[in-house]
Amino acid sequence: MRASDLLKPRPEGLYCPPGDFFIDPVRPVGRALITHGHSDHARSGHRSVLATRETLDIMGLRYGADFAGTTQAATLGETIDINGVAVTFHPAGHVLGSAQIAVEYQGMRIVASGDYKRQTDATCLPFEPVPCDVFITEATFGLPVFRHPPDQEEIARVLKSAAQFPERSHLIGAYALGKAQRVMRLLRDAGYDQPIYIHGALAKLSEYYQSQGIDLGVLEPGTVESGGKADFTGAIVVGPPAAFADRWARRFPDPISCFASGWMRIRQRAKQGGVELPLIISDHADWDELIATIKETGAGEIWVTHGREEALVRWCELEGIAARPLHLVGYEDEGD
Ligand SMILES: [Zn+2]
Secondary structure, eight states: OOHHHHSEEETTEEEETTTTEEESOSSOOSEEEOSOOSTTTSOSOEEEEEEEHHHHHHHHHHHOTTSEEEEEEEOTTOEEEETTEEEEEEEOSSSTTOEEEEEEETTEEEEEOOSOOOSOOTTSOOOOOOOOSEEEEEETTOSTTOOOOOHHHHHHHHHHHHHHOTTSOEEEEOOTTTHHHHHHHHHHHTTOOSOEEEOGGGHHHHHHHHHTTOOOOOEEESOOTTOOGGGGTTOEEEEOGGGGGSGGGGGSSSOEEEEEOGGGGSHHHHHHTTOSEEEOOOSSOOHHHHHHHHHHHTOSEEEEEEESHHHHHHHHHHTTOEEEEOOOOSOOOTTO
């Protein structure tokens, strides 16, 4: 059995011929296995979907209850047989419900990790290294320049700024699924106990996180039409990055624009986006995490799905590990 006979790239996504299923397909298919709820990985319209309970719930919140013909919840660590192929979901540490998918057939095990990170995140289960023959990794931040600092240090900078400028508001741009809730939880863990104001686009998902036992404290809508500027003096407001470019953001007094993303490592990028207080908080592995993870899996072969593939492939080759880019299309940086 060759690895490329067990999983292979197709225009719809990564396909398993003996199991007849796709992992994170970008087009509607018969049977989809989905690693996590970000919209580039979890699309609607499949005939059947296998994913963790949380990912299924998140897809339901985003697309409506009829997002797939049928659904099946995968329990972490439990093996499911699909046409003779053994499939097991393992935590990926990316966002709530995120999972790696291990696919095993005739003695060959391939792990498709989806998106993942190794930094501790109180809003999801930590990544679990799974020994395998082939490890499929993302490479969103696959360059040595990308090193994410401890997230508590980044959050401490917001609180310091808020203390320094009590008359101003702080607007934190953060992706709606995962990053926003992680930022809120980090604020709470740092001792911030004021209400956090949120954009309407975060309401359903944040409520869902709270329902799953992830305490985000008191959240108030940052969208009350009657609210005057004075009501938001000193407030910390969290919203999707796009919202800060539109009228919504103008209701806040003298706002300091913050953006929580791994891309904030690149000063130029922060500057171009008009970000005054860049926060390097990422839900993706940085360079050190990528190479540490590759080593930990013990995989003899690495396939790289999306991001900066070339540098990571080159690093593997120098380490004597076979590697190749998969050139899958359709995956973006949501939740970076
Ligand atoms: Zn993702």
